[in-house]
Amino acid sequence: MDKRTALIIVDVQNDFCKGGSLAVNEANDIIPLINRLRESPIFHKVILTRDWHPQTHGSFAANNPGQKLFTLFKLPDTGVDQMMWPTHCVQGTTGAKFHPELIVRSSDTIVSKGTYERIDSYSGFGSYPEVTDLERILRESQIERVYCVGLAYDYCVGSTAVDAAARNFETFLIRDATRSVSTESEQTMTARLNSVGVKIIHSEQLNIPSLKRGDSRSQYSPPIQNPVRKISAQVDEDERCFCIGGESTNNYDPYDHLPVSKEEDTEREGEFSAVGW
Numbered sequence: 309m310d311k312r313t314a315l316i317i318v319d320v321q322n323d324f325c326k327g328g329s330l331a332v333n334e335a336n337d338i339i340p341l342i343n344r345l346r347e348s349p350i351f352h353k354v355i356l357t358r359d360w361h362p363q364t365h366g367s368f369a370a371n372n373p374g375q376k377l378f379t380l381f382k383l384p385d386t387g388v389d390q391m392m393w394p395t396h397c398v399q400g401t402t403g404a405k406f407h408p409e410l411i412v413r414s415s416d417t418i419v420s421k422g423t424y425e426r427i428d429s430y431s432g433f434g435s436y437p438e439v440t441d442l443e444r445i446l447r448e449s450q451i452e453r454v455y456c457v458g459l460a461y462d463y464c465v466g467s468t469a470v471d472a473a474a475r476n477f478e479t480f481l482i483r484d485a486t487r488s489v490s491t492e493s494e495q496t497m498t499a500r501l502n503s504v505g506v507k508i509i510h511s512e513q514l515n516i517p518s519l520k521r522g523d524s525r526s527q528y529s530p531p532i533q534n535p536v537r538k539i540s541a542q543v544d545e546d547e548r549c550f551c552i553g554g555e556s557t558n559n560y561d562p563y564d565h566l567p568v569s570k571e572e573d574t575e576r577e578g579e580f581s582a583v584g585w
């Protein structure tokens with residue numbers, strides 16, 4: 309029997325996308341891929357995390373007078389070396405909303421993080437003492453295997469994957485469904501991910517018919533109308549977003565773990581056709 313599997317879509321929010329206050333290079337490019345990935349029947353659950361900061365958050369350079377953007381500053385009250393970020397993803401603002409092209413469905417679960425004023429949680433699981441709902445949701449859903457995608461590889465996606473592996477979930481990171489803030493931090497994160505056994509794969513290694521190279525359906529065309537409003541009528545307007553990313557950095561072959569019979573394959577193709585991909 310297949311392991312129960314979740315897709316964790318990390319922080320595909322306006323502030324991390326083109327035009328946002330902390331835009332990640334090529335962030336918007338991954339959104340169509342994430343939208344296709346999430347339709348795969350291999351995922352029993354889809355979870356979206358979001359950075360959800362108070363205006364007074366300690367990671368904002370603006371809240372630490374004299375500090376420069378993109379430098380480390382030891383927060384005086386916690387002693388943590390904190391990167392100084394532009395103000396981003398403030399609760400209730402447009403910048404904190406999921407990107408409008410990201411498909412969000414009413415069955416999705418939203419996990420907020422970074423809600424403590426003095427703690428910056430890159431990981432969807434939270435950083436001590438913040439503990440988010442993510443682990444509880446995964447356990448209650450009897451999830452054993454997770455795939456992580458979103459923004460950004462070298463911070464929140466990577467940290468979420470590292471923490472998932474530490475909690476004994478079989479953890480994959482779909483590299484081409486992520487993007488990074490910088491090359492330097494990307495290399496550091498890759499080393500961390502490898503050290504804890506996270507399997508870094510390319511989306512084409514997944515046995516998803518619409519994602520295979522040369523498949524015409526993988527040529528994404530944006531819907532004429534944004535499908536989100538129809539599909540996720542019960543989802544709060546705040547809960548919409550998504551993304552994709554890079555190149556495989558190892559040779560792990562997930563096919564061994566994702567057996568797909570010909571019959572199932574056919575069914576999946578039918579499903580994809582039915583929803584217009």
Ligand SMILES: [Zn+2]
Binds near residue numbers: 359361367396422
């Ligand atoms: Zn943040």
